[in-house]
Amino acid sequence: MIDTEALADRLVKGLRDGVIELPEDVKHRLEEAIDQESDELAKTQLRTILENVDVAHDGCAAMCQDTGMQIFFIKAGYDFPYLKEVHSAIAPAIARATKEVPLRPNTVDPFTGENPKNNLGHNLPAITVELEEGDGCDVYIMPKGGGSENMSALWMLTPAEGFKAMKRKVLEQVQFAAGKPCPPIVLGIGIGGGADISIKLAKKALLRPLDQPNPNPEVAAMEAELLEAVNEIGVGPAGLGGVTTALGVQIEYTNRHPATFPTALVVQCWCDRRQKIHISKDGEVI
Template identity: 50%
Template sequence: MIDEIVEAIRRAETELSEDTVKALKDAYEKETNEMARTQLKAIIENFTVAKKGSLPMCQDTGLQTFFIDMGYDFPYRAELKNAITEAVRRATKEVPLRPNAVHPFLHKNSGDNTGRFVPYIHWELREGDDAVIHVIPKGGGSENMSGLYMLSPGVGIKGIKKTVIEHIFRSGGKPCPPTIIGVGIGGGADLALTLAKKAAILRPVPSRHEEKFVAELEDELYEMANKLGIGPMGMGGDTTVLDVHVEYAHRHPATLPLGIVTQCWANRKRKVLIDSNGHVEVV
């Protein structure tokens, strides 16, 4: 399966996901601001060139991140961690990727995108005997624009809306807009941020939550964010976000955690599907 994981990293880095391609092209068609159109045109040209030449679309090839959705009875579970780590080492040379794993105290770059707790692997278990590996390398510029707000429950949905919009305003052009905003509400601090990251990256663009009141909140946040006029690269325009995705968990009566994760336009994601017979597919 190592070959397929390397292939999934290569495709994530060099071929922008189809949903995001369409969302950016639609945004270019609708955009009325000339400066914004110049920026969107360069982005479209860029991902076209990247795909054609099999080149990383952005020189920040990200922190190698994997979300694994695995059945309890998946027979190859013991091999996954080593396979992913080895695939990251190989992809660093073969794609190639920028070495992006630095020791926080010694400032030393490991050179192969591996190190303590990285590649980062997030595991989730469910019924079944297959596994889905979400390959989601995440850029540093957009990750810097993450936020955790431990709100007072009394501020309610209004307080959540205000905090999200102020957060997008303060982020300005720094996370390389047009962005996809993931909002996680409830749970604890860590769960709010995990839900936000999953909402931002794993869900298609555009998409709406299956529960009506959450979907309506997404619509409202999307409309408000694009009224800010920050625009592509923070240079003004109608397109500040491509979408806003919200996920929630039940909360403790005394807390209202709000996690916000920002994904840049370079929404890099692929999936590796592995069944119980060892059949592997990259999608």
């Protein structure tokens, strides 16, 4: 049997750690970036970011005041027996974390302007469920900030233009975004499927740690190529110039309709927050 109280506590912990702790792979990239910068202003920005990461950890305070919208992805096995318990525990966990951590109450009704002050609302929480072979369940939490999300984009490219146009669009978008999404940024790119599918893939791509390239070598090569090109733009940390505009480029894809080439970009700030919780078929929560 699953201990629903332990599950609730673990979800709240995931939401708390999500906004307080920066994943190690991101921290590592930021540390490396200091040595790569020759510009003193760029180095100062990176040092300030890393000092902030330590202050947040030591003081158990959110790294960034925009604690985001709490985006959930559930990957469950067909034989996982507690999907209902897990799925229905998420909304109360968000409301509890909003008070306890605290998280900034961020969700606003677009029509009335009303903020329920619990980070919930109409059609929330945002949970994407994917089913696969197996009997366990992974819950991914992504606290997603608004400033970086605002710089995201969808392009319905023509197949004739394809990847060249995609690369051009990404570079132009990063230049347009400049300092607004809190660089150094991480780029999640989704290709194929359809408009909605490519956007979802782009967001899902951001769940992958920065030290894990796409398993397809051709896609991994394009991630590396784009990261190099983006870092030639010169936006730099905080948009004040430098060679670290992005910390990573993560691409996910699916097959496309022959008439379409949907490409989506979801921009993530340096505060590339993500947490993972595993629940076994026996209800053990890790």
